[in-house]
Structure formats: structure tokens, C-alpha cells
Amino acid sequence: MTNFSTVFNFRDVGGYAGLDGRPVRWRRLYRSDSPHRICGVDQETFTALAIRTVIDLRRPTEVARDGRVPACDGLSYLHIHPEHQQWDEVPYDERHGVARYLADRYRDLAETGTAGIAHALAVIAEQESAPVMVHCVAGKDRTGVLCALTLSLLGVSDTDIAADYALTDASAERFTAYLREHLPAHAATPAAYHASPAEAMLMFLTELRERHGSVERYVRDAGLQTDQIAALRAHLLS
Numbered sequence: 001m002t003n004f005s006t007v008f009n010f011r012d013v014g015g016y017a018g019l020d021g022r023p024v025r026w027r028r029l030y031r032s033d034s035p036h037r038i039c040g041v042d043q044e045t046f047t048a049l050a051i052r053t054v055i056d057l058r059r060p061t062e063v064a065r066d067g068r069v070p071a072c073d074g075l076s077y078l079h080i081h082p083e084h085q086q087w088d089e090v091p092y093d094e095r096h097g098v099a100r101y102l103a104d105r106y107r108d109l110a111e112t113g114t115a116g117i118a119h120a121l122a123v124i125a126e127q128e129s130a131p132v133m134v135h136c137v138a139g140k141d142r143t144g145v146l147c148a149l150t151l152s153l154l155g156v157s158d159t160d161i162a163a164d165y166a167l168t169d170a171s172a173e174r175f176t177a178y179l180r181e182h183l184p185a186h187a188a189t190p191a192a193y194h195a196s197p198a199e200a201m202l203m204f205l206t207e208l209r210e211r212h213g214s215v216e217r218y219v220r221d222a223g224l225q226t227d228q229i230a231a232l233r234a235h236l237l238s
Contacts, residue, residue: 019155033139082113103203
């Protein structure tokens with residue numbers, strides 16, 4: 001994991017065993033919380049990664065509020081917003097638990113944000129785009145869903161995908177501290193908004209297959225082409 005002082009949830013998703021035991025390549029796909037805070041030494045660290053493409057999954061209002069990744073030579077910035085319901089329109093019910101609430105939000109994102117998800121996957125599938133960094137606000141939910149779908153297409157097990165998703169817990173304290181200082185209204189949201197239990201991702205992936213037959217069938221129905229799936233596997237698997 002690369003250390004930043006102004007980004008809290010950045011990591012490489014490489015190293016997991018994929019199709020036919022082939023590992024996911026390192027330094028090809030990164031996930032992160034919003035990089036708009038990058039400056040100073042962090043800018044040097046970010047530049048050294050030679051990232052070619054940043055996929056920003058935030059809502060337009062979030063981009064307008066916070067700004068985008070700092071521009072640098074050779075960096076392509078894409079704002080791809082998968083349409084989805086505001087979470088505050090669906091109150092959290094403690095009787096159902098955190099994992100159930102999150103899995104339902106991810107289901108809603110997958111069903112209403114298909115065009116954006118397919119677009120983002122198509123960009124990740126292009127070898128020329130890599131290295132790619134995908135981010136949203138916290139790097140947990142929208143980013144988590146997109147990375148989970150990508151890793152699943154690569155043949156990574158649900159257990160490993162859920163474990164990668166749950167790594168966000170390590171950044172929760174620093175991110176929440178930032179929110180308390182700069183966006184106090186967001187820091188006061190339900191605890192479920194800041195949690196990332198592995199169970200939530202396992203539920204999401206299991207139920208996605210129950211509705212669509214497979215993750216590959218879901219992304220194909222969303223608009224990703226067979227040759228794009230093949231290209232994704234060709235350059236992201238060793």
C-alpha cells in the first residue's frame with residue numbers, strides 16, 4: 001500500500017489469484033478515496049506511480065464541492081457517474097444490520113448505474129488506459145462495487161474480493177477525522193455509511209448472481225462486449 005498523508009484509502013488491487021491460478025497484475029489498477037486533496041510530497045508520490053487514467057465515480061455535486069485530482073502531464077481524467085439513489089432517501093434500519101443495508105445499496109447501484117458501470121469497466125479493459133485509478137468519495141462503495149466486478153471478471157474468489165473491500169476499515173478512522181473537520185454534516189451520518197464488513201460484499205455478489213446468472217452475464221447485459229472482457233483479462237492477469 002502506498003502511503004499518502006492526504007489520501008486515506010489508496011491501494012493496489014493486484015496480487016489476488018485469478019483465472020487458472022493467474023495472479024492479478026500489480027501496478028495496473030488502483031482504488032482510492034477522492035484524490036482532490038493531493039499536494040506537496042503526496043503529489044510527488046502520485047506522479048511516481050505514472051497513473052495514466054483516473055476514473056472519478058462521484059456525483060457531479062461532489063465533484064463541484066471538492067474538486068478533482070490535480071492535473072499532471074500524461075494523466076487522463078474521466079468523470080463517470082453511475083446513476084444511483086441518494087442514501088439518505090433510504091433510512092438505515094438497525095433491525096436489518098449494516099451488511100444488509102450496504103448490500104441493498106450496492107444492488108441498487110448495480111441496477112440503476114449500469115451504463116456508468118459498463119463505461120468504467122470498458123476503460124479499465126483498455127490496456128492503454130493502465131495504470132488506472134478508480135475513486136469516489138471514500139473509496140468504499142461505488143469504488144468497491146466497480147473493483148469487485150472487475151476482480152470477479154478476472155476470476156478472483158468472492159472471499160478475496162470481500163477481504164479487499166474490508167481493507168477500507170483500516171482507513172475509516174483517518175477519513176472520519178477528516179470529515180469531522182471539513183464536512184461535519186457527513187461525519188454525523190449513520191455508522192453504516194462508514195463501515196465495510198466483508199459480509200456486505202459477499203451478499204452483494206451472491207445476490208447479483210441470483211438475479212443475473214453470473215457477474216459476466218450482468219456486465220454483458222450492462223453493455224460490456226465479449227472482446228472487452230477478454231481484453232480486461234489479457235492485460236490484468238499475469
